[in-house]
Each structure stands twice: as C-alpha cells, then as structure tokens.
Amino acid sequence: MTDARKGLGRTLTRADLAERLHFEIGLSRAESAALVEQVLDLMADALVRGENVKLSSFGSFVLRRKGQRVGRNPKTGVVVPIAPRTSLSFRPSQILRQRING
Numbered sequence: 430m431t432d433a434r435k436g437l438g439r440t441l442t443r444a445d446l447a448e449r450l451h452f453e454i455g456l457s458r459a460e461s462a463a464l465v466e467q468v469l470d471l472m473a474d475a476l477v478r479g480e481n482v483k484l485s486s487f488g489s490f491v492l493r494r495k496g497q498r499v500g501r502n503p504k505t506g507v508v509v510p511i512a513p514r515t516s517l518s519f520r521p522s523q524i525l526r527q528r529i530n531g
Contacts, residue, residue: 443469476517488521 443465450461472482472490482490493516500511521529 479515486522486524488519488525491518491520492516493518 443462446465447458447461450456450464451458454461456464475482476490476492479492481492495514495516497513498511500509501507502509
C-alpha cells in the first residue's frame with residue numbers, strides 16, 4: 430500500500446500545517462501558527478471580496494453566483510422560493526488530480 434493510500438480518511442488540520450512548518454522550516458510554533466492563519470485569512474478575505482483564489486499546481490477556489498429559483502418540498506409538494514446565493518467550489522488542478530490518482 431502506498432503512503433498516499435494509508436492516509437485515506439484522515440484530516441489535515443491547521444495545527445498539522447503549523448507543525449510541519451515548525452519542523453521543516455524551523456519557525457517557532459507560534460510563528461508557524463501565525464503564518465498559517467495569515468495565509469488562510471488572505472484567502473478568505475479575497476473570497477469575501479468576490480475574488481476567486483488560484484493556487485498554481487494545486488487548484489482554484491471558485492465562487493458561483495446562483496440566482497433565485499423555485500424549489501419544492503419533496504414531502505408535501507409545496508413550492509418554496511430559494512433565495513439567491515453565492516456558493517464556493519474547489520477545482521483541483523490537473524497536476525493535483527494526477528497525484529491523487531497515482
């Protein structure tokens with residue numbers, strides 16, 4: 430079994446990212462945690478402003494604006510308006526897809 434397959438089902442957290450920075454780059458744990466927070470804040474702020482976020486060789490976080498539409502309660506059949514909203518999706522790069530699929 431490959432190393433990539435062993436990790437299937439695990440979750441990488443902010444703390445994990447900070448810990449890797451601490452060990453691989455040598456930053457203090459506090460500096461590593463602050464750096465991870467700053468990067469995530471920059472990405473979140475860009476998305477809030479309506480900008481897409483593209484990370485080369487990784488993927489893109491893409492905002493999609495969905496207009497108002499009509500939905501139906503499947504249990505009762507009652508028509509319900511669904512308000513317009515913005516959804517966020519992630520599109521992995523071709524490089525990342527290839528790495529995931531071996």
